[in-house]
Amino acid sequence: MAKAARKTSTGTDQSNGQIQPKTARGEATRKAILSAAERVIGERGFNEASIGHITSEAGVAQGTFYIYFKSKDEVFSELVLEMGRLVRRALSEATQNIENRLDAEKAGLTAFLEFIRAHPDLYRIIQEALFVDPEAYHAYYHTFAEGYRSGLEAAVKAGQIKPGDADTRAWALMGISRSLGERAVIWGDKTPVEDVVETAHDLIVNGLKP
Numbered sequence: 493m494a495k496a497a498r499k500t501s502t503g504t505d506q507s508n509g510q511i512q513p514k515t516a517r518g519e520a521t522r523k524a525i526l527s528a529a530e531r532v533i534g535e536r537g538f539n540e541a542s543i544g545h546i547t548s549e550a551g552v553a554q555g556t557f558y559i560y561f562k563s564k565d566e567v568f569s570e571l572v573l574e575m576g577r578l579v580r581r582a583l584s585e586a587t588q589n590i591e592n593r594l595d596a597e598k599a600g601l602t603a604f605l606e607f608i609r610a611h612p613d614l615y616r617i618i619q620e621a622l623f624v625d626p627e628a629y630h631a632y633y634h635t636f637a638e639g640y641r642s643g644l645e646a647a648v649k650a651g652q653i654k655p656g657d658a659d660t661r662a663w664a665l666m667g668i669s670r671s672l673g674e675r676a677v678i679w680g681d682k683t684p685v686e687d688v689v690e691t692a693h694d695l696i697v698n699g700l701k702p
Contacts, residue, residue, distance in 0.1 A: 521560070522560045525561065526570060528547070528549035528551075529568070530613050530617065531613055533613070533620075534612065534615075534616045535613060537620065538617075538620055546567070565625070568625060571614065572617065572618060572621050572628040572631075574614070575615075575632070576631075578611070580636075580639070582604070586599045586602065587600050587603070593644070593646075596643075601668075601672075601689050601693065602686070605685045608673045608676065609677070609685070615673060616677065616678070619674070633666065636666060644658040668696070672692060
């Protein structure tokens with residue numbers, strides 16, 4: 493039986509260990525802390541970033557942090573979840589009116605690379621999550637893989653792509669996006685997104701065979 497939410501003295505609800513603001517002001521403060529944590533941890537790395545750095549960046553008292561998060565680890569895990577939510581939303585919006593799977597692949601890759609170039613700190617956090625929070629890191633990629641696999645299976649049934657192992661294909665296509673994202677954010681590649689996507693999409697559609 494699920495535990496009932498417990499109202500705290502700070503105007504928040506606490507359910508299953510997660511503290512949720514109940515007012516617009518509280519939600520704005522929580523978002524400010526998350527946004528500051530994104531910048532601070534993305535720039536400094538998890539070990540070098542402190543709660544003091546985060547609250548200073550957010551412009552709130554250090555004690556305010558603990559109203560919404562129990563620890564730096566918890567805010568880090570929330571940022572990994574946030575990255576997943578935001579990326580899935582960006583991909584969904586970019587591909588929602590595209591019926592052909594191959595066209596959707598191109599639009600999705602474009603949306604992903606544009607997103608991570610606009611949010612480099614979040615992308616660095618995902619990279620670091622492998623060591624800081626492996627469980628969140630695994631969940632991030634497995635969630636994407638499940639959705640990707642379902643989309644590929646549907647495209648096979650619709651005759652848009654040839655039959656094949658949808659799971660391996662999903663991870664391979666995710667690997668292309670991940671590596672190109674890493675090259676852009678971690679290694680600072682400045683190749684225009686449209687040029688990167690044209691080359692990568694040609695590889696996806698036509699392979700390497702002459």
